[in-house]
Amino acid sequence: MTTRPDAIPPLAALLLDAFAAGRDPRVEDPARTLRAAELSAHAGTVAERLRAAGIRPDEPVIVRVESSAADLASFLGVWLAGGVVVPLHARALDATARDIRGRTGARLTVDGTTGELAAEGDPPPARPLLRGAALVIFTSGSTGAPKGAVLGHERFAGKIRALQAMLGFSENSVVLLPLQITFIFGIWVGLLALASGARLRMMPRFTPALARAALADGATTAAFVPTMMRALFADAAFADGGGAGEAPDLRQILTGGEPLGGGLGQRIAAAWARAGVFDLYGLTETxxxxxxxxxxxxxxxxxxxxRPTGGVEHRIAIAEGGAGADGGNGGVGELLIRSPFGMLGYLDDPELTAASFADGYFRTGDLARQRPDGFVELAGRSKELISRGGNKVAPLEIDRLFAAHPDVAAALATGVPDPLLGERIHVLLVPRPGARLDRDALLAWAAGRIERFKLPDALHIGEDLPLGRTGKADRNALRRSILEDGA
Structure with missing residues (x-):
């Protein structure tokens, strides 16, 4: 076991205290399994190497990860040495790695799997924003370069505790994690599993076949983005097996990152009747x-x-700039969130940080309405609104409509520039296995369910949705594809 320093950062304390209390997590990847003692030993080795390299307090350290059993232990090692983890995928493009190195000034890079350390260059200048920071996570903003959200130890440790109160992981939990731990969803699931002493099954590469095998092998909890579950249900071998028999112990499904959709939710409920679905919404920044x-x-x-999770407050601002009356009367406005667990700010960008908040509430950029029963419903993304003939159309509404059709597995809408109307509405549809989609019939079906100005101008049929680097459906990629094809 590692020797604890006097001043131990809160996230490191969360894990080491759990190990000291007798929780003995089992972290598995296809190559090996690590228990608490081995995780601590790996972390100690990483910390010693960083100290020998002269790491400074709150210095950013790149950790190259590939969802191996040791990756999160490497995070722990960086924290024990007083550094700030900057997760980067081991197979990231060289240009991406150079960009992250340049943005953070990181001279130290840890191989998450082996714990090997590479040092290059001089230490970056001290940044007040990084004092007490645990992570710098680069978000996949819809436009422009990714932004480095700085997450603090105290705040993120508090979030882990709040999630444990809601989800109740235990030493009997078997957690399947096919998510990348370069992003916050995968990171918190992994840390929560370690802190609770669960069995954590890392999946470096998601395929329906690998997911089927893992679900059949005792998984009690699975964390998926909806795109993964659509792929799973579209897989003929899974569909033929009925689904439920391939996950006999599954009791908990964690999903987020993109809308689940009613049609997919119904298929999950039918296949895994004993598994409760926790459909989660949130941002790295919050x-x-x-x-x-x-x-x-x-x-x-x-x-x-x-509804909001523990400690989170929200407003729905009708006016521009995040101000104005709260939209609790059912009006559509921008969803604003105030959380004690939110980021410290954007790395080296105080102006963007200030512009992202209104009266202490983070401006999500998502349009929402609050129903009388207290549930909050998304109406779309303000930056993704389609302007067609002067009418504003939320693409998410179009997605939901067509995804509810019995022959449609997934739908993605986007606006494509048009000289007459400003933009026209294009929708990509993925058929369910064995189904054939008729464009005219689909438009006739939709005409009775949505206003005329929201009807698509073009329907495209494909095998799958275009995905961004986080595995989410990517509207911008769809738009670019349509424009390149001259549609």
Whole structure:
């Protein structure tokens, strides 16, 4: 076991205190399994190497990860040495790695799997924003370069404790994690599993076949983005098996990162009747999981993001700039979130940090309305609104409409520039296995369910949705594809 320094950062304390209390997590990847003693030893080795390299307090350290059993132990080692973890995928492009190195000034890089250390260059100048920081996570903003959200030890440790109160991981939990731990969803699931002494099964690469095998092998909790579950249910071998028999112990599904959709939710409920779905909404900047549609609310809150999680406050601002009356009367406005677990700020960008908040509330950029029953419903992304003939159309509404069709597995809408109307509405549809989609019939079906000005101008049919680097469906990629094809 590692020797604890006198001043131990809170996230490191969260893990080491759990180990000292007798919780003995089992972290697995396809190559090996690590228990608490081995995780601590790996972390201690990483910390010693960083100290020998002269790491300074709150210095950013790149940790190259690939969802190995040792990756989170390498995070722990950086924290024990007083550094700030900057997760980067081991197979990231060289240009991406150079960009992250340049943005952070990081001279130290740890191989998450082996713990080997590479040092290059001089230490970066001290940054007040990094004092007490645990992580710098680069978000996948819809436009422009990714932004480095700085997460503090105290705040993120508080979020882990709040999530444990909601989800109740235990030493009997078997947690399947196919998510990348370069992003906050995968990171908090992994840390929560370690702190609770659970069995954590890392999945470096997601495929329906690998997921089927893991679900059949005792998984009690699985963390998926909806795109993964769509792929799973579209897989013929899974569909033929009925689904439920391939996950006999599954009791908890954690999902987020993009809307789940009613159609997919119904398929999950039919396949895994004993598994409760926690549909989570949140941002890296706010500490993740700000809203949850819990299993007990799934029927009453269908089509919403649920209710705020512990400690989180929200407003729906009708006016521009995040000001104006709260939208509790059902009006659509920008969703604002205030959380004790939110980021410290954007790295080296105080102006963007200031502009991202209004009266202490983070401006999500998402449009929402609050229903009389207290559930919050997304109406779209303000930056993604389609302007067609002077009418503003939320693409998320179009997604939901077509995803509810019995022959459609997934739908993604986007606006494409048009000289007459400003933009026209294009929708990519993915058919369910064995289904054939007729464009005219689909438009006739939609005409009775949505206003005329929201009807798509073009329907495209494909095998899957375009994905961004986080595995989420990417509207910008769809738009670029359509423009490149001259559609």
């Amino acid at each position: 500490g993740s999981c700000d809203f949850c549609l819990s299993p007990g609310d799934s029927a009453a809150g269908q089509g919403t993001i649920g």
